[in-house]
Amino acid sequence: DENHIDADAVAAAALVPHDRDLTASMPDASPAEDLKHLAVREHADLLVLGPATDTPVGKIRIGATCRGVLHGAPCPVLVPPRGYADHALTRPDRIGLAYDGSPEAERVLEYAVRLAASADAWLEIVQAIDLTGLPTVPDRPRQEHVASVLAGVQSRLDTLAAGLDVPANAHVVEGPVQHVLGELAARVDLLVCGSRSWGPTTRIALGGVAERLMQHASCPVLVVPREGVLPLPARASVPRLL
Numbered sequence: 001d002e003n004h005i006d007a008d009a010v011a012a013a014a015l016v017p018h019d020r021d022l023t024a025s026m027p028d029a030s031p032a033e034d035l036k037h038l039a040v041r042e043h044a045d046l047l048v049l050g051p052a053t054d055t056p057v058g059k060i061r062i063g064a065t066c067r068g069v070l071h072g073a074p075c076p077v078l079v080p081p082r083g084y085a086d087h088a089l090t091r092p093d094r095i096g097l098a099y100d101g102s103p104e105a106e107r108v109l110e111y112a113v114r115l116a117a118s119a120d121a122w123l124e125i126v127q128a129i130d131l132t133g134l135p136t137v138p139d140r141p142r143q144e145h146v147a148s149v150l151a152g153v154q155s156r157l158d159t160l161a162a163g164l165d166v167p168a169n170a171h172v173v174e175g176p177v178q179h180v181l182g183e184l185a186a187r188v189d190l191l192v193c194g195s196r197s198w199g200p201t202t203r204i205a206l207g208g209v210a211e212r213l214m215q216h217a218s219c220p221v222l223v224v225p226r227e228g229v230l231p232l233p234a235r236a237s238v239p240r241l242l
Contacts, residue, residue, distance in 0.1 A: 035069055039074050078223075096126065113164055124187075128174075
């Protein structure tokens with residue numbers, strides 16, 4: 001239902017303040033490249049993809065398009081869950097941020113802080129760590145070693161959150177990254193993450209996780225590209241549908 005997909009995209013676009021907004025339904029030929037070219041041509045601040053349909057073909061198509069768009073996107077990319085227009089918000093009260101301590105994560109953090117400030121929203125920062133492959137330490141019980149690693153990360157996150165200019169909390173969660181971030185998406189109004197990152201501890205490519213979140217998360221997912229200008233004007237305007 002293309003009209004329903006467009007409604008979901010337009011509703012989700014209202015979550016991100018902008019002077020100009022580009023939302024687009026899926027083109028027929030070379031979707032990813034067409035969308036990126038359109039975003040460049042229109043000097044877009046935000047590229048909004050319609051959510052996946054309920055059919056296997058639809059999910060495959062949106063997955064391939066997400067991968068293509070995220071690779072070299074000229075601006076942040078936003079994907080809402082299907083049916084989002086039925087319960088859409090005009091602004092997010094709580095924004096979730098996937099964080100891993102990498103240089104890219106610092107850039108995404110800066111964007112998320114500006115977004116939270118413009119929306120007067122609470123920022124929840126989560127660092128997921130999968131310690132299933134954590135090396136053992138001689139003469140030290142594994143449980144004690146795991147607790148030490150998590151405590152060290154949590155201490156750094158506490159310092160990080162305390163230094164932000166917006167109300168925020170931050171915590172480390174042990175477990176598979178996709179599962180942890182899926183749980184975060186279930187309790188926030190908007191989830192922000194980077195397009196690709198190799199964390200010093202997680203050693204997991206967040207790009208693949210971001211793609212899966214875009215297909216399955218219960219809230220809109222905003223992915224910040226690795227490069228490019230990330231404007232965030234203070235006031236929002238009515239989104240334009242192309």
